Amino acid sequence: MNTATALKDEAHTDVTWQPLCTKADLVAFSGVAAWLETAEGPAQVAIFYLPGLEQELYALEHRDPFSGANVIARGIVGDIKGDAVVASPIYKQHFRLKDGSCVEDDSVTLRTWPIRLDGEKIVIEA
């Protein structure tokens, strides 16, 4: 849970960390999707779990901007030159987990959310 994003919690008092799912819902070195309700409306979130790595949890937009389908959590996780990425299962573009940026197309970025482990719960800042 010692993620860089989690530390922001102390710095900002107005953020809300809401529980999303549990650790048992995650699949190691892969992704699952979760439904997120926020003040701006609902969102579909892809959660990736890389146990044992410096940053273990990532939350990205589940929608693949190239196909419009909600499938990012179903992509293969890996790394390109050291950056952890997920490959869209539809047309195979890669998105960096840390910031959602697309490796093949600079103009495309997936939304990301701070996410961390709180006991057995997965909590997200939204």
Next chain:
Amino acid sequence: MNTPASPKQRLIIIGNGMVGHHLVEQLVEQGALERYQVTVFGEERHLAYDRVHLSEYFSGRDAESLALSTADYYAEHGIELRLNEAVFAIDRDVSEVVTDQDRYPYDRVVLATGSFPFVPPIPGNDREGCLVYRTLEDLDAIRAAAEHANTGVVVGGGLLGLEAANALRGLDLDTAVVEFAPRLMPMQVDSEGGELLREKIETLGVQVLTERATQRIEDGDTARHRMVFQDDKILETDLIVFSAGIRPRDELARDCGLEIGERGGVVIDDQCLTSDPQILAIGEVALWQQSIFGLVAPGYQMAKAALATLTDGETRFQGADMSTKLKLLGVDVGSIGDAHGNQNPGARNFRYLDQIKQEYRKLVVSSDGKKLLGAMLVGDNGYFDTLMQYYDNGLELPEDPASLILPSSEGAPALGPDALPETATICSCHNVTKGDICASLDAGAVDLATVKGDTKASSGCGGCAALLKSVVDHELTARGVEVDQSICEHFHYTRQELFDIVRIEGIKTFSELVEKHGHGLGCDICKPAVASILASCFNEPITDAAHIPLQDTNDTFMANMQKNGTYSVVPRIAGGEITPDKLVVLGQVAQKYDLYTKITGGQRIDLFGARLEDLPDIWGELIEAGFETGHAYGKSLRTVKSCVGSTWCRYGVQDSVGMAIRLENRYKGLRAPHKIKFGVSGCTRECAEAQSKDIGVIATEHGWNLYVCGNGGMRPRHAELFATDLSDEELFSTIDRFLMFYVRTADRLQRTSVWRENLEGGLDYLKEVILDDSLGLGDELERQMQTVIDNYQCEWANAISDPDKLKRFRSFVNDERPDPDIIMTSERGQLRPA
């Protein structure tokens, strides 16, 4: 709109079609907006849209998805877009453009008003339900009229006419095409090609009437209209669409006194300048050297020349190649250069006509037989790209030019990468030439990925991927760069080397392999490749915890992902044989889960549109009824197609269905570098098309003939005869050895056909290894195959008995709801993605 005292020149573009919009894009991309304040007028209410794919408007695409751009794009670049505002006049005396709303001063004008459909002057051509096919509004009108119609007629059998006919068919009308000339598409094909085209189109249920001149249209008896032809024959129909050619929209130019061609069109020079150098014209309104160009590509070239004129550039319009490659009503038609051979005195022809397969090909070559001047294709455009390379680049033809149009045989000369000149187009989607690829390599690119990134090559349809790779490999080798055969950045090994490591060291997981022999997390290249190797060696369920993160989504969820994130489900139907009871179950399951059903090419039934969370329930019911997984999602054995064989057929000499079922059950679940397809025919008539499969088996009086390494698809290849008159047992052991040798030695995603072509020593070597056991591997290969066979289990049966594995089949881990963004619509009585 008349911004005060701008230092920029005022450029007005009249017309917002494909060509007008292309000019706007060119202005933006080439930085011309620093010099020009641009205003665009469009008469239609829609922003520029893709007219080339207009017929898709009836097959589900809406105006928005056909649009080439957005209002935001124009706004973002400070371009004033005035849609739904028709220009009435150009007042050259004061340099102003006049609309019904205002007068707009200009420094330069570009006319991109396009064309309008020509409606022949036939009495009755203005009756209600007599329409044209050009704009989205026209299509709306056709759709509205079709609601109360059963029949439709298209007047005009050219390219656009056949497009329109396809649209009418799509609206479920009984459709006929009426053409004045003696054949369809007279511009593109000759009489033999036209005759074949007619046969093919009539097979689709479209009536074709040629040499018919409509005299008048009047009230009909059985339908709304009656068309009366020159010989007093009649045709009754509810709806008529005129598509008898185009005419340039040159009235603005005419009215303001610009030079106009005798048969219409605004006369332009190589700079796209009209007779008034303040005014340019591009696209279908423009007449260059007595020609109107009715295709989009020349229009784009004119836009580039116009841009050069506006920005003091060098590019000139120098005419355009009218070669076309089309699929009309599902029929391939291709035309290259001087296809009729009437522009080059002394030209010689080669022709190939197959009335069974309905294919026609013609080459027009120079009198010495060395250069390709033109070509014509009906029925199979697979020959187009190679011919286009010869034509475009002026390559010297092979000694026997006929080999270029004969059905692919052993000796058909393929164009190797070194035979291509620098100007050869490799990727036609992004117009990338071999020279561009070399430039990328000269600028420091050392691998395929960098070349792709630099040039965008192969990022469109992807059809050029293999050609691109061979060009890049060839050029790298030529530059003395050792081509790195590593599978990806995480392993410095080829797939074959990784396979040997796994097999010899007995490594059973990806994490162990990457720890001992690689580095990093892996990626979407090496993970599925290693997953496949592990499965080929040990055949553990792919959904086991250690293997699941390695799989492509299709393997993860054991179904085939479709474009909207739903899946298709294909149960195994071994040999294509299915009981009525099981057929009923498939229907019931499809009804219950709202699935679209389609028969596959491999004699199975594909159920589309399954939601992720429904997959386990669907499979529960299928397994209950006795089905098992069909591995349609895997790089593995797919199907064994069979003809009905000696059991029923008068000609059959062996039980092909029985053999197909035994083969399918023997090799089902075998994971391989790529998918594997089989075919078994019960006699030499070959109804199962076994010679187009990876493994083809054809019955003889004495046993079975085995063919290997065939392929259909993008690069068809006939399988080669490998062994003759085998007994059942000999057949199994030979295929065991052959398949396992392929699994061990092929590259990732390499079909048997490509593997065979790259195999040093070719077929003879393969025969030595498999039949003569020259490497002494035979027993080992057979044992290895036996391990795979012994460890087979239905992956779906395995998954639904394991609650942990089923957890994965949820759209959301924290919510029961299905994905609300999956929206379906109905078409021909079934659901499809909206």
